Each structure stands twice: as structure tokens, then as C-alpha cells.
Amino acid sequence: MYTDSWNDTIIALATPQGVGAIGVIRLSGSKAIEIVNTLFVKKDLSKQASHTLHVGILKDMDAVIDEVVVSLFISPHSYTGENVVEISCHGSAFIQQKIIDACIEKGARLAKPGEFTQRAFLNGKLDLTQAEAVADLIASNTEASRKTALQNMRGGFSGVLKNLREQLLKFSALIELELDFSQEDVEFADRTQFYELITSAEQITRNLLQSFKLGNVIRNGVQVAIIGKPNAGKSTLLNTLLNENRAIVSDIAGTTRDTIEEVINIEGILFRLIDTAGIRTSDNEIESIGVEKSLEKMRNADIVIYMFDCAHETKENLLHEQEQLTSACKNHLLIGNKLDLMNADDIIKKFDGLDILFISAKEHTHVNLLKKRLVEEVVTGNIETENVVVTNARHYEALQKINDALIDIRKGMDNKIPGDLIALDIRRCLHYLGEITGLITNEDQLDYIFSKFCIGK
Numbered sequence: 001m002y003t004d005s006w007n008d009t010i011i012a013l014a015t016p017q018g019v020g021a022i023g024v025i026r027l028s029g030s031k032a033i034e035i036v037n038t039l040f041v042k043k044d045l046s047k048q049a050s051h052t053l054h055v056g057i058l059k060d061m062d063a064v065i066d067e068v069v070v071s072l073f074i075s076p077h078s079y080t081g082e083n084v085v086e087i088s089c090h091g092s093a094f095i096q097q098k099i100i101d102a103c104i105e106k107g108a109r110l111a112k113p114g115e116f117t118q119r120a121f122l123n124g125k126l127d128l129t130q131a132e133a134v135a136d137l138i139a140s141n142t143e144a145s146r147k148t149a150l151q152n153m154r155g156g157f158s159g160v161l162k163n164l165r166e167q168l169l170k171f172s173a174l175i176e177l178e179l180d181f182s183q184e185d186v187e188f189a190d191r192t193q194f195y196e197l198i199t200s201a202e203q204i205t206r207n208l209l210q211s212f213k214l215g216n217v218i219r220n221g222v223q224v225a226i227i228g229k230p231n232a233g234k235s236t237l238l239n240t241l242l243n244e245n246r247a248i249v250s251d252i253a254g255t256t257r258d259t260i261e262e263v264i265n266i267e268g269i270l271f272r273l274i275d276t277a278g279i280r281t282s283d284n285e286i287e288s289i290g291v292e293k294s295l296e297k298m299r300n301a302d303i304v305i306y307m308f309d310c311a312h313e314t315k316e317n318l319l320h321e322q323e324q325l326t327s328a329c330k331n332h333l334l335i336g337n338k339l340d341l342m343n344a345d346d347i348i349k350k351f352d353g354l355d356i357l358f359i360s361a362k363e364h365t366h367v368n369l370l371k372k373r374l375v376e377e378v379v380t381g382n383i384e385t386e387n388v389v390v391t392n393a394r395h396y397e398a399l400q401k402i403n404d405a406l407i408d409i410r411k412g413m414d415n416k417i418p419g420d421l422i423a424l425d426i427r428r429c430l431h432y433l434g435e436i437t438g439l440i441t442n443e444d445q446l447d448y449i450f451s452k453f454c455i456g457k
């Protein structure tokens with residue numbers, strides 16, 4: 001039976017499927033150079049230096065396939081750490097397939113999703129968080145997500161963890177040594193220094209855990225549901241924010257029936273805007289379904305924009321709505337619309353004491369203030385991507401366990417518990433640190449992580 005193995009030489013298209021100016025096919029493995037050499041006619045590739053380019057013709061049997069550029073990366077100096085050969089051919093889907101087929105014929109096999117990066121990990125070129133960041137980088141679609149992924153790919157996050165781990169290891173070695181001398185009642189590990197280390201480690205993990213909120217925003221965007229009574233101007237606001245006539249606007253109450261979702265990028269953060277059906281009790285079955293959907297979107301949203309028409313809303317009713325919003329959703333903003341129809345002084349008097357942003361969706365008045373408010377709701381200050389941000393749920397879970405272990409160590413020391421128990425907690429802490437970076441792994445978990453990559457990465 002044939003099974004895929006780490007010794008195989010793998011091949012995949014590295015550029016997107018379909019037609020392009022050029023297509024890049026990548027091979028990795030001990031036979032990569034040998035395989036391409038049998039097709040490349042101009043010179044002997046096995047005699048060439050690493051990181052060199054070679055223009056020539058690929059020939060299968062006697063038939064010319066294409067004129068290509070071949071790049072060589074000789075082990076261990078490559079992305080995967082193995083021999084890597086890249087073939088840049090003309091970007092026809094047909095030519096690309098023909099070259100891949102010819103290489104498979106000569107002994108390569110198709111790569112599985114993420115297999116190039118998985119090999120880079122297994123060969124120690126990247127740790128697990130860096131490999132995961134490669135996938136994030138490919139998926140990045142905003143400045144913030146690109147920056148955090150790039151920083152983590154270059155070892156930002158794992159650098160912090162590695163540092164922690166090294167310091168903990170030092171103490172754990174000293175404490176374990178004490179255990180060997182348990183009869184003699186000696187202390188090799190300076191308790192004051194160790195206590196300081198644990199306290200600062202706790203602070204570091206706590207900051208990392210807190211950064212996950214921002215990490216989630218950077219990675220997944222922010223769900224914003226626009227909610228309110230019919231005719232408040234919800235669809236007008238959506239259109240204004242998008243700068244296009246996406247949703248139907250009319251003075252007929254109950255215009256929007258189905259929810260409309262669109263994405264906007266404000267200051268590098270993705271906001272997923274959801275325009276909903278105006279909320280009221282209706283005899284119309286379709287409208288009622290729409291209202292039900294609005295309520296569901298409201299409950300799931302990260303931020304609810306509650307929009308009302310200044311002229312048609314009373315303060316008492318608004319206070320009542322506010323109470324309901326507070327219990328039904330995570331976070332809401334009160335937005336008073338149709339400012340252009342009212343006198344500013346009258347409005348302030350009418351809604352005195354409530355935290356409301358007044359806008360005119362139609363006239364675009366104060367819409368920039370609303371955008372600013374949205375950003376402020378998710379980040380305090382600028383997005384400090386210079387700091388390490390945790391964007392990955394797997395890392396978050398392990399960090400929680402690390403933080404728990406650190407708290408146990410600190411409490412244990414406060415209560416003067418014996419060294420062997422402290423040693424256990426330190427080991428637990430080291431275990432989870434190793435789990436994040438991939439020092440400690442199980443194969444299923446690895447397969448799962450890399451299977452989410454695209455083929456060719």
C-alpha cells in the first residue's frame with residue numbers, strides 16, 4: 001500500500017489556480033532538484049549554487065512544454081529546510097498542469113494543504129505560532145491583520161513565550177535540584193527573585209489574554225447591527241457609511257425586510273454592518289419574519305447602533321429602549337437621526353442627560369463622529385500593533401492555563417508550600433508554554449492546524 005510520507009518530494013502550484021501572467025510551481029524534498037533536472041535541458045541543475053535562477057526549456061520526452069525560470073534553494077537554506085525548486089512558467093492553467101503531471105511522473109507527489117509550511121515547522125524553520133501566522137498573513141485583509149500576522153510570523157509572540165520559558169526553566173532546575181537534597185534543607189533557588197519572576201510572568205500573560213479582545217477584532221472584524229423603528233433612517237445610514245446606494249431607502253415604513261450585510265474598513269478595522277428591518281409589530285408575515293431576524297442580529301452583534309428619528313421619539317420611550325438594549329445586547333450606541341430637521345438647541349433640551357450622538361444620515365452630518373465612536377468602542381487609543389496581540393483561540397486557551405498555573409505558583413509561595421508542589425505547577429506552566437509554540441505536540445492537532453491552510457502553502 002502507498003502511504004504519504006515525510007520523505008516524499010511534494011509539488012503544488014504556489015500561485016492561484018487559473019490564468020495569470022506567470023504561474024509558480026513549487027517542489028520540496030530530497031528529489032526536487034533531480035526531478036526538475038530530468039525535464040530541464042539547458043544545464044545540470046544539480047551543479048548549481050543555492051538561491052540562483054536559471055532560464056531554460058522544460059522538455060518531457062522530446063516535446064517542449066514551456067520556457068521557464070527555475071529557482072533553486074538548497075537544503076537547509078530554503079523555506080521548508082529541504083531542497084526547494086520553483087518553476088515559474090507561463091500562466092496558463094494547461095501548462096501548469098502539464099508541468100505538475102510531468103514532475104509527478106518523475107516521482108513527486110501532490111502536496112497536502114499546508115504541507116510546505118508543516119515541513120518548515122518540522123525542520124525547525126518556524127515554530128507553531130509562526131506557522132499559524134503564515135496562514136493568518138495569507139488571509140489578512142486589513143492593515144491591522146497584516147501587521148499582527150507579520151509580527152507573529154517573524155517570532156513576536158513566540159519570542160515573548162520563549163523568554164518566559166527560559167526563565168521558568170532556570171528556576172525549575174534549581175528547585176528540582178533542591179528536591180534531590182531534601183534531607184539537607186537547602187535553597188538553591190532565590191525565593192525573592194523567583195517570586196518577582198512569577199509576578200511579572202503573570203502580568204505578561206494577563207496582558208496577552210487581554211489583547212485577545214483586540215485580536216478577535218483584528219482577525220474577525222466587528223459585527224455592527226443597525227436597529228430601530230421603521231423609517232428611522234437605518235438603510236440611509238448603511239448607504240452613507242458605504243458611500244453607495246446599497247439598500248433601498250423610502251419613506252414607507254417597513255421598507256427593509258431581509259437583513260443586508262456589508263463590510264467597511266474604518267482605520268484598519270473591519271466592521272460588518274448589518275442593516276435590519278425596522279422593529280414593530282406587524283400583521284404582514286414577511287415583515288414579522290424580518291423583525292424576528294433583526295432581534296436575532298441585535299443579540300449577536302458586538303455593537304448595536306440603536307437609531308431613532310429625533311422628531312418622533314420621546315425621552316421616556318428612549319429610556320425604556322435603553323433598558324432593554326442593556327439587557328439584550330453586549331454594547332449599544334444611541335444614535336439620534338434627522339438632525340437636519342430639528343433645531344440643535346431643541347434636541348439637546350429634549351434628550352437632556354442621555355448619551356446620544358446626533359447625526360443626519362441623509363446629509364452626512366456627524367457621520368465621521370459615528371465612525372470614530374465605532375473605532376473607540378473596540379480599541380482604546382490607536383491600534384498598538386507594536387505590542388504582541390493574541391489572535392488565535394488555541395493560544396488564548398493555553399495562555400489561560402499558563403496564567404492559572406502561575407497564580408497557583410504564587411499562592412503556593414505565599415502559603416510556603418513545599419518545593420515539590422511548586423515544581424509540579426512550574427512543570428504544568430512549561431507544558432502549556434510548549435504547547436503553544438509546538439515544542440509539545442500531538443500529531444492530530446498538527447494535522448488539524450495545517451489542514452486549514454491552502455494547498456501550495
Ligand SMILES: Nc1nc2c(c(=O)[nH]1)N(C=O)[C@@H](CNc1ccc(C(=O)N[C@@H](CCC(=O)O)C(=O)O)cc1)CN2
Pocket residue numbers: 073076077078079086
Ligand atoms: N518565490 C518565493 N517567494 C516567496 C516565498 C517562497 O517560498 N518563494 N515565501 C514563502 O513563504 C515567502 C518568503 N519566505 C521565504 C523564507 C525563507 C526563504 C529561504 O530561502 N531561506 C533560507 C535562506 C535565507 C537567507 O538567505 O537569508 C534559509 O532560511 O536558510 C525563502 C523564502 C514569500 N515569498
Ligand SMILES: Nc1nc2c(ncn2[C@@H]2O[C@H](COP(=O)(O)OP(=O)(O)OP(=O)(O)O)[C@@H](O)[C@H]2O)c(=O)[nH]1
Pocket residue numbers: 228229230231232233234235236237248249250251252253254255256257276277278279337338339340341359360361362363
Ligand atoms: N431629513 C432626513 N431624512 C432622512 C434622514 N435619514 C433618512 N431619512 C429619510 O427617512 C426615510 C426612511 O429612511 P430609511 O433609511 O428607508 O429608513 P429605515 O430605518 O431603513 O426604514 P425601514 O427599512 O422601513 O425600517 C426616507 O425617506 C429617508 O430619505 C435624515 O438624516 N434626514
Ligand SMILES: [Mg+2]
Pocket residue numbers: 234235236247248249255256275276277278
Ligand atoms: Mg431600511
